Amino acid sequence: MTSDGTVGKALEVLDQVAAFGRPVRFSEVLARSDFPKPTLYRFLQTLTNQDMLAYDPDRQTYSPGIRLVRLAHAAWEQSTLAPIARPHIDALSAAVGETVHLAQLDHAQVLYIDKRNANNPVQMFSQAGKVGPAYCTGVGKVMLAFSDPARIDAVIDQQSFHRFTPTTLTDARTLRDELTAIRANGYGFDREEHEPGIICIAMPILSDAGRVLGALSVTSTTGRTNLAGLESYVPILSDTAAAIARDAQNWSFPDHDTKEATGR
Amino acid sequence: MTSDGTVGKALEVLDQVAAFGRPVRFSEVLARSDFPKPTLYRFLQTLTNQDMLAYDPDRQTYSPGIRLVRLAHAAWEQSTLAPIARPHIDALSAAVGETVHLAQLDHAQVLYIDKRNANNPVQMFSQAGKVGPAYCTGVGKVMLAFSDPARIDAVIDQQSFHRFTPTTLTDARTLRDELTAIRANGYGFDREEHEPGIICIAMPILSDAGRVLGALSVTSTTGRTNLAGLESYVPILSDTAAAIARDAQNWSFPDHDTKEATGR
DNA sequence: AACTAAGTTTCACATAATGAAACCTTGTTG
C-alpha cells in the first residue's frame, strides 16, 4: 500500500516536490526524502522529461510541471462535480451576491473544486485545486458529518487541529460533537474558525443513497452579516444541493450524440 | 526518449485515458493502446490506487483523478505566469471591459493559463487548463511568431490545419507568411479563424532576451467591434505585457518565510 | 446449457530499477 512499485515511488517524489510550494533544489528534496541520492535523482529526471516537473536550469530548481495543468483540466471536467454544478452555482451566486464555494473531500482534506466571487466570475485554478483543512471549514465539517463512521474516524485521525483563530475546534471530541449537531441540523457553519472575520454556511450535497458527493458554502464577513443572516440562505442552498445531486445521478457523458463543436 | 522506463509508460497510459475526454472502459483503452492486456491492466490499477485515475465501479470506467487537480494547483502557482500576471490582467480586463486570456505554449499547443470574463460574458470554449490549436488562435500565432526558427518548424510540423471557419489558415505557407507579418507588427489578430464571430488581438510577452514567456489577448465579437477597434488596445496591451515580463524576471519565491497551511 | 466478450490472475522470464561508490564541477577558504 505504501508503494505501487516504481510508479508509486515516482509519484511520491512528485508530491514531495509539490509540497514545498515553491521551486526546490535537488538537495532540499533529498533532505526530506527517504530515497538514496541516485534514485531520487533519476526520478526527478524522469518526471522532468515527462513534463510532470519543470526544471529551471538557472536556479537549478524543480517545480510541478505544466503537463499537470493539462491533465487536471480533464480531471476537473470528468471527475468532479464542477461541470454539473456550474449552472446551479452561477444561479446561487447571483441570488445571494456572496462568495460561493464548491468542495469535495479528498482523503482527509477539503479540495476546492470551484468558486464564484460575486464580482469576478470563473477563475479556475486560482482557487480550484486548493486544499484546506477539514476540521475548521464549513464544507469540511459538513462533508465529514455525513460520511460513514469508518471514514470519519480515519479522517479525524489525520487532522492536525492547528488553532487558526480563537474559535477553531482543536480536538477530536469537540469536532465529533459538532459533527453530531450538523447531522441533526442538516447543515453547518464556519464561525470564524479558520480566518477571523470570515463566516460561512455550508450544505452537504448528498446522493439518494445518502452518500456525500460534495458540499456547497456561502461565505461572508462578520462586518456584513452574521450567522442568523447566513441561515436565511438555507432554503436556496438546500434546493441547489438537491439539484446538483439530482443532476449528478442522472448524468452520463454525451455517449455518442456528441456536439463537441468547440474544437480543440 | 519514447519511454522513461516504467514511469513513462504509466504516464502514457494516463494521457491516453485523459485524451478520451470522457470516462472509458478498460477495453476501450486497450483498443487504443500498444500495451498488452495485463500490462495495461496493472497500470490502470496502479494509477487508480494513486488517485491519478478515478474508477467508477458501477460503470466500470476510468477517468482522470482528483489528485491531478491538487497537483495542478501547485503547478499553476509555481510554473506558470498566472500568479505574476494576475494583477496586471485584472487591471487590463477592467480597463478594456472585454474577455482577456493569458496563454503559454506547451509543445505544439496553446495552453490557456488564466482568463477574465467581460462584464457581458460571451460563452466561449476557453478555460484555464484547456488547450487549443496554435495555428488559428491569436495567442498561438503570436507566441509562435516570436519563437526561434527551430521551434517554429517543430510546431508547424505538428499542426493539423483543420479548417474551423472560412478564414482559418489551412497550410504551413500561409501560416509562415502570417508569422512574418506578426513579427514585423509586434502583435497579431484572430480574424474569426477559430470561431465565427469571435475576433481577438494578441500580444506576446517577451523577456529582455527576447524569449517568449507567453501571450495575452483581448477577445470580442464582430457584433461589438472590429479589428480596428481592437487595435486601439495595442498601447495598454503592450504596457501590460511589458509589466508582466518585468515582474517575471524579477520574481523569486518568498525564500524563507514559510507559512504553510494558511490555505483558504 | 452453451457460448462469448470483458475483465482478472498466474508465473517463468527478461528487463529495468537500485544504490554504494566513484566521479565531476563549481564555489569557497586558508
Place this chain on the structure above:
DNA sequence: CAACAAGGTTTCATTATGTGAAACTTAGTT
C-alpha cells in the same frame, strides 16, 4: 591558487520489478 567542500552526476554489479502469454473467472448473451 592549491586544497577543500558541497552539490550534483555517472557507473555498474546486484536484485527486485515489471512483463505478457496463457489460463481462468465472471457477467452477459442467445
